[in-house]
Amino acid sequence: MTPHSILPDTAPDFEPATTINTNSQALVLCPPAVSSHPDLLEKSLSIFDKSSTDVQMLDRLSLKVVTLPTSTYSSVLILADPSSNTASLELEPYVLQCIFNSMLPKATLRSQEETFARVNTLQFLVAGFMVEKDVNGSVVLVKPEFTGNASVPLKSRRKQRVDDSSELNSAMLESVPTATEAPVIRGVGFVLNDDDLEDDDDLIDEDTLLETGDLGTLIQPPQCRPDPGKRRRACKDCTCGLREELEGEDKVKREAADKALAAAKEKASAGVKLTVNDLAEVDFTVAGKASSCGSCYLGDAFRCAGCPYIGLPAFKPGEQVTIDIDDDQL
Amino acid sequence: MASSLLAGPPVLILYASESGTAADLAREVTHTLLRRRFNVKCIEANQLDPFTSLPIYKTIIFLASTTGQGEIPMNGKDFWRKFLVKRIPRDWLKDVEFTTFGCGDSTYLKYNAAARKVHSRFLQLGATQLVARGEGDEQHSEGIDGLFFPWLELLVRTLSEKYPLTDGLEPLPADHLLDPEHFLSLTGHRQIAYPVRDVMRDLHVQRPASRTFHVFRNERITAVSHWQDVRHITISIPGSSARWAPGDTVTLLPKNFPEDVEEFLDCQGFTDIADHPLGFVRSSHPAIESPLPGRLIQPLTLRTLLIHHLDINAIPRRAFFSMIANFTDNPTHKERILEFTNPEYLNELYDYTTRPRRSILEVLQEFSSVKIPINRLTDVIPAMRPRAFSVASSNTGHSPGPAAEGINLEILVAIVKYRTIIKKTRQGVCTRWLASLKEGDPISVVFQHGTLVPHSSTELYNKPAVMIAPGTGVAPMRALLWERIFNKGHYLKNTLIFGCRGKDTDFFFREEWAQLVRKDFLRLNTAFSRDQPAKRYVQHVILEQAGHLWERIFKQGAVVYVCGSSGNMPIAVREALVKVFQEKGEWEKEVAVAYLVHMEKEGRFRQETW
Numbered sequence: 001m002t003p004h005s006i007l008p009d010t011a012p013d014f015e016p017a018t019t020i021n022t023n024s025q026a027l028v029l030c031p032p033a034v035s036s037h038p039d040l041l042e043k044s045l046s047i048f049d050k051s052s053t054d055v056q057m058l059d060r061l062s063l064k065v066v067t068l069p070t071s072t073y074s075s076v077l078i079l080a081d082p083s084s085n086t087a088s089l090e091l092e093p094y095v096l097q098c099i100f101n102s103m104l105p106k107a108t109l110r111s112q113e114e115t116f117a118r119v120n121t122l123q124f125l126v127a128g129f130m131v132e133k134d135v136n137g138s139v140v141l142v143k144p145e146f147t148g149n150a151s152v153p154l155k156s157r158r159k160q161r162v163d164d165s166s167e168l169n170s171a172m173l174e175s176v177p178t179a180t181e182a183p184v185i186r187g188v189g190f191v192l193n194d195d196d197l198e199d200d201d202d203l204i205d206e207d208t209l210l211e212t213g214d215l216g217t218l219i220q221p222p223q224c225r226p227d228p229g230k231r232r233r234a235c236k237d238c239t240c241g242l243r244e245e246l247e248g249e250d251k252v253k254r255e256a257a258d259k260a261l262a263a264a265k266e267k268a269s270a271g272v273k274l275t276v277n278d279l280a281e282v283d284f285t286v287a288g289k290a291s292s293c294g295s296c297y298l299g300d301a302f303r304c305a306g307c308p309y310i311g312l313p314a315f316k317p318g319e320q321v322t323i324d325i326d327d328d329q330l
Numbered sequence: 331m332a333s334s335l336l337a338g339p340p341v342l343i344l345y346a347s348e349s350g351t352a353a354d355l356a357r358e359v360t361h362t363l364l365r366r367r368f369n370v371k372c373i374e375a376n377q378l379d380p381f382t383s384l385p386i387y388k389t390i391i392f393l394a395s396t397t398g399q400g401e402i403p404m405n406g407k408d409f410w411r412k413f414l415v416k417r418i419p420r421d422w423l424k425d426v427e428f429t430t431f432g433c434g435d436s437t438y439l440k441y442n443a444a445a446r447k448v449h450s451r452f453l454q455l456g457a458t459q460l461v462a463r464g465e466g467d468e469q470h471s472e473g474i475d476g477l478f479f480p481w482l483e484l485l486v487r488t489l490s491e492k493y494p495l496t497d498g499l500e501p502l503p504a505d506h507l508l509d510p511e512h513f514l515s516l517t518g519h520r521q522i523a524y525p526v527r528d529v530m531r532d533l534h535v536q537r538p539a540s541r542t543f544h545v546f547r548n549e550r551i552t553a554v555s556h557w558q559d560v561r562h563i564t565i566s567i568p569g570s571s572a573r574w575a576p577g578d579t580v581t582l583l584p585k586n587f588p589e590d591v592e593e594f595l596d597c598q599g600f601t602d603i604a605d606h607p608l609g610f611v612r613s614s615h616p617a618i619e620s621p622l623p624g625r626l627i628q629p630l631t632l633r634t635l636l637i638h639h640l641d642i643n644a645i646p647r648r649a650f651f652s653m654i655a656n657f658t659d660n661p662t663h664k665e666r667i668l669e670f671t672n673p674e675y676l677n678e679l680y681d682y683t684t685r686p687r688r689s690i691l692e693v694l695q696e697f698s699s700v701k702i703p704i705n706r707l708t709d710v711i712p713a714m715r716p717r718a719f720s721v722a723s724s725n726t727g728h729s730p731g732p733a734a735e736g737i738n739l740e741i742l743v744a745i746v747k748y749r750t751i752i753k754k755t756r757q758g759v760c761t762r763w764l765a766s767l768k769e770g771d772p773i774s775v776v777f778q779h780g781t782l783v784p785h786s787s788t789e790l791y792n793k794p795a796v797m798i799a800p801g802t803g804v805a806p807m808r809a810l811l812w813e814r815i816f817n818k819g820h821y822l823k824n825t826l827i828f829g830c831r832g833k834d835t836d837f838f839f840r841e842e843w844a845q846l847v848r849k850d851f852l853r854l855n856t857a858f859s860r861d862q863p864a865k866r867y868v869q870h871v872i873l874e875q876a877g878h879l880w881e882r883i884f885k886q887g888a889v890v891y892v893c894g895s896s897g898n899m900p901i902a903v904r905e906a907l908v909k910v911f912q913e914k915g916e917w918e919k920e921v922a923v924a925y926l927v928h929m930e931k932e933g934r935f936r937q938e939t940w
Contacts, residue, residue, distance in 0.1 A: 012519040044384070049469055069418070070554070120859035141569035186385045186421075186422055186423075186424075186425070187381075187419050188415075188419065189418070189419055190417050192381065192412070192415065202415055202416055202417070203411065203414040203415055203416060204414050204415075204416050206410075206414060206447050206451075207449040208444060209446070209454070210400075210446055210450065212783060213450030213451075213453070213454060214450060214453045214454070215446055215449060215450055215463075216449050216450075216453055216459045216463055217459065217461065218462055218463055218464070218465060219461070219462040219463065219464045219477070219480065219481050219484060221470075221476070221477050221480060224419055250686075250749075250750060250751045251749075253751055254749070254751055254753075257522070298662070298696075300686075300688070300696065300752075301666050301670075301682055301684065301696060301697070301699070302662075302666065310751060311686075311750075311751045311752045311753040312753055313695055313696065314695070314696045314698065320718050327756075
């Protein structure tokens with residue numbers, strides 16, 4: 001264990017994100033056995049600046065007795081387990097994810113254990129780390145700048161097999177939305193497994209969001225007062241009679257139009273060939289009255305309110321019009 | 331678009347939509363922002379894992395309809411459950427600006443509850459409100475659009491001021507056609523030979539988890555003299571190859587009729603190429619995913635696409651007119667089409683389309699100069715949507731009446747047919763297709779688990795049941811009743827309060843109920859609204875049966891089910907129950923109301939209305 005492998009990396013390529021704090025915060029993680037070797041712990045910690053270094057026990061993290069803050073540390077060090085030289089450190093996915101979330105983008109995670117990275121590579125990749133090597137060839141884990149799609153979604157983790165690491169790598173390289181500056185992605189600080197959501201106790205009561213929650217501000221409609229000239233709408237299962245009233249209006253219109261069409265049909269069967277121009281000029285409800293718009297043939301989009309052709313399809317100018325009054329039974 | 335030309339950071343638009351309205355509005359927001367050169371990503375809420383992906387975006391817009399009991403629609407439920415996790419730190423979204431828009435109906439008890447909850451939760455998690463939230467109301471004189479457009483305008487103005495375009499760059503004009511992200515193209519010049527005789531009847535879209543069965547019977551169960559045609563459709567399930575529980579639904583994807591499709595093909599000049607092979611190209615990283623399903627009908631031709639995937643009888647929305655304005659060179663037509671896109675003329679658009687229920691096909695036949703290019707067809711015509719129907723039969727295989735080998739899946743369908751100012755009768759797309767099904771016709775169904783009924787192993791299920799289910803609402807209750815009776819006999823207590831227009835017109839399953847009542851399996855109380863001068867509904871029956879209901883509900887802990895048409899019925903039922911509690915419990919009204927709320931929280935008041 002050479003000294004420089006446990007020194008915090010203060011090389012200039014390493015900038016903390018501007019939105020959090022400007023001082024480098026470090027995290028030292030201790031395997032359980034370290035607590036029975038306090039002198040070792042003191043020695044390891046002596047090289048750190050105590051005011052900007054947090055120390056946590058891995059087993060307490062694993063038991064969720066403590067939590068880590070999100071997006072805080074620029075370097076993390078896992079101390080060696082003093083109880084055994086050959087022990088390889090196994091880190092649970094939950095703990096790894098906590099550590100990951102507590103790190104700033106571009107922050108590094110190192111271990112004093114040499115066997116560390118070789119055994120756990122897959123787990124690191126799945127948690128979102130990039131695996132790199134430093135100048136001596138020891139393994140350094142780096143939290144990438146954009147954590148978005150670069151980490152494998154939590155849901156699929158369980159289904160991965162150990163020998164599928166090449167698939168994982170390509171998943172990590174999926175493109176991520178570009179941004180003009182390095183965003184700080186706030187993690188939630190915990191990991192959720194598929195069955196964690198089965199229990200409603202893990203969720204807040206959504207009714208409280210309405211009862212006591214802040215509903216923000218609501219946009220006011222431009223004209224709050226109902227315009228007397230505007231058409232009204234009836235509710236789906238209207239019980240007040242408005243629906244019947246509106247349907248009645250439509251029915252009256254339809255009947256008036258049908259009447260006009262019936263008159264036209266009579267004329268047609270009497271041998272008078274009607275072209276569109278004729279129809280446009282004659283109002284059948286009042287003998288001899290001329291139509292004012294001449295747009296009847298264009299279709300409902302162009303017809304006036306009282307048009308006898310309302311509800312009929314458009315017809316082509318000059319076309320001989322066939323008026324079909326009969327309709328299928330309702 | 332090159333990154334340096336984009337305004338602002340990426341914007342995320344999420345939607346949770348029941349019938350497609352919120353999804354359509356999300357699409358409009360997306361296109362509006364794309365024209366302003368924003369980098370936009372629009373996805374269905376469930377497609378996003380909030381924990382890993384939400385905070386990447388600094389601007390988030392959420393559009394949601396409300397369904398069921400003030401709930402988030404199905405396609406947002408997974409997202410919502412995660413979003414509600416207690417452990418999420420309250421400052422998680424402190425760098426996020428957001429807003430929401432709700433699609434609602436003010437006749438519903440929990441008006442826009444879903445969107446409000448979403449908005450509240452975003453604030454609770456530390457996000458900042460970008461602009462005021464909006465609430466659309468179906469009952470508004472201009473419908474949901476009436477409040478959507480002012481909100482959209484405010485949103486766009488605020489975002490544009492916050493993230494102005496780089497110098498010299500203008501937003502794209504509103505009628506500028508954005509490049510298609512997904513499009514059709516002809517892949518061959520010769521007519522294909524279809525592998526089946528009837529491309530409507532014998533081809534089915536392969537929806538995920540869909541199963542194909544056959545129609546055993548399609549029977550009208552309302553009196554012929556009655557104005558409404560309600561069908562009892564029986565689908566035979568061979569052996570025991572499918573299982574379902576009461577409260578589950580089946581979704582059915584309707585098809586268009588060949589004659590309508592012929593009219594469309596003719597109208598657009600596609601007849602000569604109607605049966606040529608077609609391909610569908612999808613962009614790999616689109617701003618919005620195509621609304622068409624992952625697997626399209628095979629073989630894919632214009633004809634089969636129009637029969638199975640494009641809702642040519644849907645009522646066009648404003649965005650439809652914006653698009654088709656680009657596809658005509660007739661100045662009169664174009665002018666009128668553009669007027670319909672003008673917010674000033676929203677009531678004219680309503681009078682032309684929504685009020686008379688005019689279809690896209692009819693509009694295109696009227697504006698006959700409009701010719702939609704093939705590669706734009708899927709952008710212009712909305713995708714066909716499946717409709718859900720409650721299962722009306724029990725899985726136990728003991729459906730009364732003659733049955734085919736195996737078990738019967740039954741549904742009740744009220745055929746939608748009515749007149750508006752348009753001469754040609756209006757028909758519901760799905761019910762028209764269902765009405766046409768004949769014995770032996772294949773039909774593709776997708777089962778969907780429902781939450782109306784608790785699992786049969788739970789304590790709740792085994793309590794006495796009080797079923798308030800007028801009209802077609804009785805469908806899921808029939809499934810529940812048969813299951814309870816066949817599995818538990820007289821052990822479980824059942825009360826059914828049924829309402830309809832007349833004893834002799836639409837008293838569904840009359841003989842079945844009579845049988846069950848005779849054998850003491852069921853207590854039945856009825857309300858026939860038109861059989862006497864005074865209107866009589868289920869809420870009147872509730873008041874009359876106060877003693878019995880108090881005994882069951884308060885003393886025995888019964889579960890109350892309310893099923894049927896949404897709107898006034900569930901409200902009136904609740905009011906009647908409150909009156910019963912007041913009377914029998916000698917309670918103040920507040921106490922009675924609180925008891926009902928308590929029942930809801932306990933799961934003893936369960937509602938499914940449509």
